[in-house]
Amino acid sequence: xxxxxxxxxxxxxxxxxxxxxxxxxxxxxxxxxxxxxxxxxxxxxxxxxxxxxxxxxxxxxxxxxxxxxxxxxxxxxxxxxxxxxxxxxxxxxxxxxxxxxxxxxxxxxxxxxxxxxxxxxxxxxxxxxxxxxxxxxxxxxxxxxxxxxxxxxxxxxxxxxxxxxxxxxxxxxxxxxxxxxxxxxxxxxxxxxxxxxxxxxxxxxxxxxxxxxxxxxxxxxxxxxxxxxxxxxxxxxxxxxxxxxxxxxxxxxxx
Numbered sequence: 001x002x003x004x005x006x007x008x009x010x011x012x013x014x015x016x017x018x019x020x021x022x023x024x025x026x027x028x029x030x031x032x033x034x035x036x037x038x039x040x041x042x043x044x045x046x047x048x049x050x051x052x053x054x055x056x057x058x059x060x061x062x063x064x065x066x067x068x069x070x071x072x073x074x075x076x077x078x079x080x081x082x083x084x085x086x087x088x089x090x091x092x093x094x095x096x097x098x099x100x101x102x103x104x105x106x107x108x109x110x111x112x113x114x115x116x117x118x119x120x121x122x123x124x125x126x127x128x129x130x131x132x133x134x135x136x137x138x139x140x141x142x143x144x145x146x147x148x149x150x151x152x153x154x155x156x157x158x159x160x161x162x163x164x165x166x167x168x169x170x171x172x173x174x175x176x177x178x179x180x181x182x183x184x185x186x187x188x189x190x191x192x193x194x195x196x197x198x199x200x201x202x203x204x205x206x207x208x209x210x211x212x213x214x215x216x217x218x219x220x221x222x223x224x225x226x227x228x229x230x231x232x233x234x235x236x237x238x239x240x241x242x243x244x245x246x247x248x249x250x251x252x253x254x255x
Contacts, residue, residue, distance in 0.1 A: 026058070026062060026063070026064075026065075026068065027049075027058070027064055027065065027068040027069050027072050028068050028071075028072060030048075030052055030057060030058070030072060032048050032052075032072055032073060033048060035073050035074060035075060040079070041073070041075045041076075041079035042078075042079035042080075042082030042083050042086070043082075043083075043086075044073075045069065045073050045075060045079055045080060045082075045083035046082070046083040046086040046087060048073070049064070049069070049083060049087060050086075050087060050090065050092060053087070053092045053093075053103055053194070054092075054190065054193040054194060054197070055159070055197060056194055056197045056198070058103050059103065059253065060103050060104065060105040060106055060194070060252070060253040060254070061102060061103060061105055061252065061253070062102065062103045063100050063101065063102055064084070064093060064100070064101045064102065064103065065100060065101070066080050066081065066084070066101070069083070069084075084101055090187075090190060091104060091110075091190070091191070092104055092190070105253060105254055105255045106194060106195060106253050106254045106255070107191075107254070107255050108243060108247060108254065108255075110191050111191055111192060111195055111239075111243060112240070112243075113191070114188055114189065114190075114191035114192050115192060115236060115237070115239055115240065117188045118185065118188050118189050118192065118236060119232075119233060119236045119237070121173075121181065121184065121185050121188065122169065122172070122185070122232050122236055123229055123232050123233060124176075125172050125173050125175075125176050125181065125185075126172065126216065126219075126220055126228045126229065126232050127225060127228065127229060128176040128177075128178075129172065129175050129176060129220050129228075130219075130220055130223050130224070130225045130228050131225075132177070133223065134175065134220055134221060135175070138171065138175045139221065141171050142168065142171055142172075142217050143217070145164050145167050145168045145171065146168070146210070146213055146214055146217060148160075148164045149161055149164045149165065149168070149209075149210050149213065150210060152164060152206075153203070153206045153207060153210060156203070158197075158200040158201060158206065159200075161200060161206055161209075161210075162196065162197070162200055165196075165209065165213075168213055169185065169189075170182055170185075170186075172216075172220075173185050192239060194253075195239060195242070195243070195246060196239070198242075198246050198250055198253075199239070199242045199246070205242075208238070209235070209238075212231065212234065212235040212238070213235070215227075215231040215235075216228065216231045216232055216235060219231050
């Protein structure tokens, strides 16, 4: 992780304080995909910046300068502003007049609300799958996902685990047969994703999550409604146990 850096001496008064742990990380240092000229640039820039924010490559409080974004992606001002507007709508960026665009800091109340909404969705998902049964293809996909999670843990690959974690929950959502469920779930969990990045740095936490995933899978496969619901609730509520500690250990990331 880059060494802490002091804030520029010409920083505007009352601007968001710098994030000490990642002050050197900005858009100019990101590895970004090349813009596909056959598709609208704004959506591609939005997707790349959103991913960087959720991975904490662009940490809370980090400034996102329009000029830097345009230079990094080789794009004009219009698609850059479209992307920033989408990020604001998603609650990932805030714009302060005459000061610029900043990655929003984490908000404990919004995290609790997002967890509440996510639990309602995920519990409904597993209950639906228990009710209709798990198709063989879905069962195989979930089993493969759990294997890759364990492989990521063994390799010390937290980002790889997060990808497989997201995939596990996505496949559960898709298995309900209701396509919009996955889209709603992705939107609601954005408030939690950055918190998860901090938590996934702990190997013991990864082990716990993997065990919980296996328990959820086994309960669904056995069509045990009560156990499927309770294990899902325990899994999703575990993030609240981390929140208090993280607000202290990463105070700069929170409002």
